[in-house]
Amino acid sequence: MILSYFSSLDWRSWDLEHRPVIPEGMAILIDDDLLFEDGPAAPRQASVVNRWLRELPASGAPAPSSWENYARAVKEWAEFLAEHGVGLFDTRERLKAGLSRYAEHRAAGPARSRFAATTWGQHMSILSLFYRWAMEEGFASAEPFTYRSARAVFAGTGREARVNLAVRRTPKPHVTIKYLEPDFTDLFRKGLQGLAPDGNRDTGFAGREMTRNAAIGDLALATG
Known part of the structure; x- marks a missing residue:
């Protein structure tokens, strides 16, 4: 054709x-x-x-x-x-x-x-x-x-x-992020550790297993 x-x-x-x-x-x-x-x-x-x-x-x-x-x-x-x-x-x-x-x-x-x-x-x-x-x-x-x-x-x-139903599902924009900007990466790591943006302990944070969470976050950032 x-x-x-x-x-x-x-x-x-x-x-x-x-x-x-x-x-x-x-x-x-x-x-x-x-x-x-x-x-x-x-x-x-x-x-x-x-x-x-x-x-x-x-x-x-x-x-x-x-x-x-x-x-x-x-x-x-x-x-x-x-x-x-x-x-x-x-x-x-x-x-x-x-x-x-x-x-x-x-x-x-x-x-x-x-x-x-x-x-x-x-x-x-x-x-x-x-x-x-x-x-x-x-x-x-x-x-x-x-x-x-x-x-x-x-x-x-x-x-x-x-x-x-023949149309394939596509990922939402928030799950297609391939990298984080440096300033957000630092904020992300501090948040997992229960720290405020200035690096001090966040007194309003009520999370658990912060050491584990921080370790997993560092692993994800290091390996992609």
């Missing part, structure tokens, strides 16, 4: 009455044989994906960089499925099996093919949007994803949300 980009340059030579409404720079997927359909009213999978891509600017994705990312995510997924004899709009059972294999490929496959958890999550979000659209438009009868209900709260207002 070929990824190209639309340009209306010299469109008047295309024997068209009006300029195409396709956005400039829109990502386009083309099968290797350069065909978009197998006959009248028989569009190929790439044609369906292209229609979805053309609607992205009116669906909350106006940036050309997003169009390319969306196209690449679906392209790589479709190509992977094809290698295993699964169609882009196959049955739910076959799509779920393909997703399971794809997840293993992106997590533990060849190094060049692996995705970080955040990249995997982005791809799953894109594919979820694509399949939701394809089902609403009647192109797909099933999707590979399973969801659970969750309640999201923002500014005191709650709403029901669907969580895609």
Whole structure:
């Protein structure tokens, strides 16, 4: 499958009455044989994906960089499925099996093919949007994803949300800290020993086993 980009340059030579409404720079997927359909009213999978891509600017994705990312995510997924004899709009059972294999490929496959958890999550979000659209438009009868209900709260207002179970959990920012600044390191060591920032005994500290705690803290700092 070929990824190209639309340009209306010299469109008047295309024997068209009006300029195409396709956005400039829109990502386009083309099968290797350069065909978009197998006959009248028989569009190929790439044609369906292209229609979805053309609607992205009116669906909350106006940036050309997003169009390319969306196209690449679906392209790589479709190509992977094809290698295993699964169609882009196959049955739910076959799509779920393909997703399971794809997840293993992106997590533990060849190094060049692996995705970080955040990249995997982005791809799953894109594919979820694509399949939701394809089902609403009647192109797909099933999707590979399973969801659970969750309640999201923002500014005191709650709403029901669907969580895609295919998305890997990512660590919270506070557990991804790789090092401590020197001044905080000193404060951390003093705190474990029950000392105030000035190095004197903190009379308000009520911890236990401070010597042990300080030793473990020093070990963690020394070994990483």
